[in-house]
Amino acid sequence: MLRNSDQNYGALWLLTPTVLLYLATFLFPLIMLGVLSFAKFELSVTTLGFYLDNYNKIFNDGITLKIFFQTVRLSVWITFWCLILGYPVAMLMRSCTPKMKMILLFCVVSPLLTSIIVRNVAWLLILGRSGIINDTLIQWELISKPLPLMYNEFGVILAVVHVYLSFMVLPLFGALSSINSSIEEAASSLGAPAWRVFLSVTLPLSLPGIMAGCTLVFILSMGVYLTPVIMGGNFVLTLPMLITESVREQYDWPFASAMALMLLLAIGFMVVFSSGVQRLVGRR
Secondary structure: OOHHHHHHHHHHHHHHHHHHHHHHHHHHHHHHHHHHOEEEEOOOOEEEEOOOOHHHHHHHOOOHHHHHEEEEEEHHHHHHHHHHHHHHHHHHHHOOOHHHHHHHHHHHHHHOOOOOHHHHHHHHHHHOOOOOOHHHHHOOOOOOOOOOOOOOHHHHHHHHHHHHHHHHHHHHHHHHHOOOOHHHHHHHHOOOOOHHHHHHHHHHHHHHHHHHHHHHHHHHHHHOHHHHHHHOOOOOOOHHHHHHHHHHHOOOOOHHHHHHHHHHHHHHHHHHHHHHHHHHHOOO
């Protein structure tokens, strides 16, 4: 009994650095966000207290809420396209040879291995007014003037999907790999066509991977900053951009804290919704 108790205390001591790191990097900043969100910022002076000025500004200025819902809409579109593009890739990885599987896996995760600046500069060279696509189409006389492929939502969504696709493919691949192929073979042997097997067997069994991938991509998309700045310019505004501007240019930490909490609430809602869906599916 004493030996087991000593082992338990030893394990607790080993966890101490992790707990302290968690408190220092997550819990303490979160508490500070909550405190500052109720502070008042007036004449470049922050006054602590319980004021609702920042939340009144969010709901009444007509700009912040609009940018918040625009951020949510962009995140939904990014998640949607990651799912549409990622599911076939995960299906292919499941059925191909080990060598081909490694090649596909490298292609999927390769955007994460390069600098974010390098990735966005590459997109500038491809999508810009004098980029590869526009120059080629003009030389082939398919268009008379450059297409607006950048500094709009299309450019932002394309660049972010390119990076976050791996966060969709990997959970999907894990879920699809865990499906017992004999279930699909049994459905096929009963005369069900391939599309029926997919809709009635493969898709429902892969739903946990779908929800995990969608949750990951949505959370990351809600907080992405640099890619919208480069690919969207001043034409596509997101809440992280507004938070950064509030801190860097106006030094309004209370208002930035209130917006950051608003962002965290949206992310928390997505996590709760995803968990609820997965529990509902698990019961069935």
